[in-house]
Amino acid sequence: MMMGETCQSARLSSCRTRTAVTGSRPDPTRFMTETPMRATLLRVLLLSTALAAGPAAAQGVDAKGATDLAQSLATYLGQSSLERGVLRVEPAGDAYRVTLDLQKLANGVVKPEDKASVTISPIVFTTTPKSDGTWAVKADSYPKVSLRHTGEKGEDAIDFSVEGYSLDGIYDPKIKALVSGADKSSGIKLTSRSADEDIDVAYGATSTTYSGAAKGSDAADIGLNFKSASLLETITMKGDTPMTAVVKTGEITADFAVSEARSPALLEILAFFAANPDKPKIVANQEDLRKRLLAALPLWASNAASVAAKDISVETPLGTFKTASFAQTMGSSGMAKDGHYDVGIAMSGFEAPTGALPGWMKTVLPTDLDLKIAVSGLDLDAIAHAAIEEFDLSKDDPWSEGTKGKIAGLLSTGTLKITLPPSKVASPSLTLSIEGNGTVMPEMKGTATLTADPRQDARRPCGGARCRSEPAAGADDARRRQEPRQAGRRRQVGVDVRCGGRRVRLRQRPDDPAADQVKTRRRAAQARPPATSERAG
8 A cells, every 4th residue: 555554554353353363374365455645546546547648538439449549548557448348438428438357357367276256346436628738537446355265274255345436537648647626425244154253344334535746757646545434343363262352443545646746757667568468578678667766766755644533432242442543654765875764653542441450550551642762864776776776586595695695785875864853652641751862883883861750640639639748647756666567468559639628548569659759658657766655536
């Protein structure tokens, strides 16, 4: 996914949640379901490919125009897509109807020995040339996918669908991207059945908006904003220790932006593989591939992605874990001289179910966090050039030992910096804040500041009311003298806190930092001369 791979990107993902809660195997459909945005981005890629080199906008919609459009699309999909009937273009009123028969494509990939089957509906959309050179794009369906595989334990079944889907946008062939538009659906569903586990995923209504603008003559700024009303995911583990976990969320949002994406050059790489579909042809024309790869650098200037979810709950046999909000951010440069990568994670309002954790953990278990880290200083431009300029695809190993050593040298030289922007972790009793920076190469050095601060709500146990403390009522000298003699008994410190007109009795252990003043008074009392019998009486 363009937002970053593996549960990184861009949702409270099915695979991450399942692994964390149940420790089960990775989701075989992660390419489709790690986030609904993945499916959306896949559609954008296919539409961009399909419209990358359409006929002139001034040309009327007719049979010749359909043929011209089909030929131009074959530049990116391969001539075999026309010969096999994977791609079809036909006039439909004042628009062209484009059909990509993904079933025929799948039939050419899945072999009988795979013991698998794929059923997938076609991509169908209409596109209308406009007078300003752009294309209006409309669609009212999304491909349904069914996968079946027979293994040692029986059949695995996966079904994926997007209900009530529609897309309406404007595509600009100059930047190879949607410059405006929106899509929506009434929901996204995924079911997975196997001998080990059953998974049911359902997203509420979704919507996505698109934006794009030319950046110079060969690049574009591209943006995408996704929203889903909710998520409901049920994971049922089978076997000797069956269990069920249910993940629920409120609204999910995700944003993705690329600055100065080299989309035309990237599509030229796709066109190369369409024209050279097998290894002998790729090897024979590898110099052409090399030129196209170099022309696409640095891929983009920068990209940024974020995903956030509200009102998250995970129902497990231990009880229900809750989080008020969760967010993840990622960003990186392209293959630049001073490459950088940064990631952040934030959470608020975490709650564990009663009885799931030892009592002592309640005051130290983090409930809120905001962590960030950034890495910079790698010469990604030099590394990319070395890797592209010196590969030889005719060899089993495309890179010689000398090239590998050169790339390793580039990785180990320069100044690799690590920055910790202001971050914090908070529990009911304490807030830890940290920030700093340093270098890993050419030498390890740096500084960091760690600050520990008792939480305000821990200092004011009466909900923030103005409080004052006083010695615990009834804690007389006789009791103080007797407590040290009670071997084996865990001593506790008592203190009364007045909140308004109400007295609240607190019990704190002597090693609790908040009890320092009380311990000081107790030590002073124990240091007094022994009391006389008359005083004791």
